[in-house]
Amino acid sequence: MNPAEVPLFGGWFVLSTELAAAIAIVAAVRWRHRRTWRLWLPLAVAVGATAAATTYWVLARRDLAPDAAPWTFWIWLSLAVALMFMVPAAWIGARWWRRITGVAAVGLTVVCLALAANQWAGFYPTAGRAWQGLTDQPLPGQISFATLVQLRGNPEPDGKIVPLRSSDRISSFHHRPEYVYLPPAWFSGKVPPHLPAVVMIGGVVTTPEDWVRSGSALQTVRAYAATHGGQAPILVFVDPSGSLSNDTECVDGPHGNVDTHITKEVRPAVVSEFGASDHPGKWAVAGWSMGGTCAIDLTVEHPDLFRTFVDISGDVGPNLGNRAQTTSTLFGGRAADWERFDPATAMRRHGPYSGVGGWFQSEGHHHGPGLTSPQIRATETLSTVARDNGIDVVVRPVPGRHNWQFAAQAFADALPWLMARIDAPN
Structure with a gap:
């Protein structure tokens, strides 16, 4: 072997x-x-x-x-x-x-x-994956930005991963290297087509590479592209924490201005450097665990930037304990910031949304006639508020465990629905 x-x-x-x-x-x-x-x-x-x-x-x-x-x-x-x-x-x-x-x-x-x-x-299924992750090996299909320029007009059936040259001048958030996956369709023609894009976010203990190494995002999107004429979204693998021990919940606060980093630095960089569509209907956020919370939070707070989210096993909101603990630790004691970043509160304050949709998929165990878990209960709460405020939602409780294998399968389940939304005419 x-x-x-x-x-x-x-x-x-x-x-x-x-x-x-x-x-x-x-x-x-x-x-x-x-x-x-x-x-x-x-x-x-x-x-x-x-x-x-x-x-x-x-x-x-x-x-x-x-x-x-x-x-x-x-x-x-x-x-x-x-x-x-x-x-x-x-x-x-x-x-x-x-x-x-x-x-x-x-x-x-x-x-x-x-x-x-x-x-x-569920981080590393094999010794090879563990070695690649622990020794910081290049991601599969990773090339430099200089090499990318030379591939314009050449068929690339698997697409390529390229480091994202994102700034921290606005947010002052010191992030680790971030990456972009460019599907086969990106390489056709003299100029990049205006493709849809999906921001990918992992859990609390995460790196920008985890959706590739542990969440099988690359295999999933390549398989989709292979059966759809090379069409697939640009995937944006962001850093939501800056380190393995910094739980930011993707908000702006003492742990880092991650919301600002994603909305004002990452998204504009993907549009300017890779020609992604700037239309909010062409942008989505997908995440697992903490990343699921980030996905709905970013979308309902910024419907002018993102119109679709995939919330895989997320919490009911940014969470570092109870409300008092979260307000103190995550927001430096500012109650107004808790209300700003709490997705249920944000949806109620915004009122009816137009053109926004979300996919909830959470794991649970059998209890009585259905499934239950903290994540499923969070889904029930948020999906109800979302529907009440005009957001089209899909809710999928599924038997499983809270690990990367569940996240990988959930993203594969959601991708056709996701593409039907973000690849549709504006």
């Missing part, structure tokens, strides 16, 4: 790693002095359990669906923390081979924890 094709969501590699970790843990326990373990084992177990409980509480408080995590995540988290506590405590006076067993147990347990977290979020 090609090493790049080693599966990370299950199969022989995951099972072998878990077995090796279990053997290392048993060896570490077996070869320690009994008196040492009688002293430290109960403390280590308590520390590990406390770490798992605290993590669950923090995730639940942030509405990040800890119930969706595989049970192995909590097991390996508890074991990893317990071993990190215990092994250093027993280090002094231990023989070299005992130290090696302890270090091996810690290392393998951390690897198992990372594999479980990856299974939960």
